[in-house]
Amino acid sequence: MSRGNGSVAQAPAYVMPGEFEPHSSLWLGWPRFQWFTDPRLDTRQTIAEILQTLSFYRINSNILCTDEEGIAAARDWMRQHGWPITPYMNFLPIPQIDIWIRDFGPIFLKNRRTGRLAIASFAQNQWGYSDIADDTSLRMAELPGSIARFLGINTVLRTGVISEGGGRIHNGKGVLLVNRALELRRNPEKMEAELEAAYKTVLGAIRIIWLNDGLLEDLQSDNGPVPYANADGKTRYLYGPQTTGGHLDELCQFAGSNRIILAQVSEQEASADPVAAINYQRLEEAYRILSGAGDVNGRPFEIIRIPVPDIEFMLVQPDEPMYRDFLATLAYPDSAPAFPTGEPVHIVKASSYANYLVTNGLVIAPRYGDRAKDDTAATVLKTAYPGRDVVQIDPTPLNYAGGGIHCLIQQQPAGIC
Helix, strand or coil, X not given: CCCCXXXXXXXXXXXXXXXXXXXXXXXXXXCCCCCCCCHHHCHHHHHHHHHHHXXXXXXXXXXXXXXXXXXXXXXXXXXXXXXXXXXXEEEECCCCCCCCHHHHCCEEEEECCCCEEXXXXXXXXXXXXXXXXXXXXXXXXXXXXXXXXXXXXXXEEEEEEXXXXXXXXXXXXXXXXXXXXXXXXXXXXXXXXXXXXXHHHHHCCCEEEEECCCCCCCCEHHHCCEEEECCCCCEEEEECCCCECCCHHHCEEEEECCEEEXXXXXXXXHHHCHHHHHHHHHHHHHHHHHHCCCCCCCCCCEEEEEECCCCCEEEECCCCXXXXXXXXXXXXXXXXCCCCCCCCEEEECCCCCCCCEEECCEEEEECCCCHHHHHHHHHHHHHHCCCCEEEEECCHHHHCCCCCHHHHCEEEECCEC
16 A cells, blocks of 8 residues: 555556657547537537647547447537538547546557557446446446557456546656545545556556545535635535546646646635635645655656636526436435525536646647636646647636546557557
């Protein structure tokens, strides 16, 4: 059972490359449904903007659309909304299930000696909202194998451990960051040592560093809402819009094998906002853990801090799909406030400047309309990723669906299939 700096093992044959390394293409899913009726919260608009940006930089995108009918619908929607379809957009008749391909899609590994690619696959339970035997969970767990067959990749490393891609952060050289609270909640019958063994076997991890928790607003929705008293003094209960319970890509990423981007709440923000106060404690604890850790050779990490957006929330009516088909269906614990069936509820926005995409020559990052914070976040990313352009877009529709830019996309590293 590892603590602090984590554990060390012999280098495995396969390892997951760092996201900052060269890519041959990116994988994402076209939405099959929308959680909100407001067109301003249509996730297709954000995804189309991402695809257009990738195309401008000549980066290939593989877009899962289930079948030929789904491909036609996606292409028609883009044309009708003024988005050109480019040769860099490859629409595929492969079931996408949901849009969060980072979490349950193919995890590409590379053989250290030959450069040949393999794929890793974890069990899924829909972010803890179902179980592994549910049909949707099974289809999520089967997707990596389907893409391996499509690409002609013969090696698929599988584990029965439940884990999502957004909850694990890699440096490409054997270091893996994971959230202790989240991973143990997904696997209540397993010990840390069992989880570590799985990460080493299927991801090529050598050193595993455990962080203790994620951001408070990335709550596990069926645990009940977070009480929130803001500047007007009124307490509201904020529900999570199918949030994950603490994915690490909401608070940190590797910008190099020894460089970590880590979110930061200022002391002033912590003193003025109750959610920010808890996040301040969690992020400073993460900073202490990472500052006392190092890579597989013991070299310390360079930690660069990036701001957090202000907490935002919105009122959701009972006729909205997010309310009707998700929040109202959950079994909340007795300790949580009773769900006010038939009454509107507030949901929290899962926003984060750390939830960005890095790819060839480019970083696609959030922009939230706070000019000072937006500019600071852009400057941080330009410094952390020299030689790459930073393009900022508004990910609000994704955030209110429970995820962000990074959650959408899984990278395929350059390598031999």
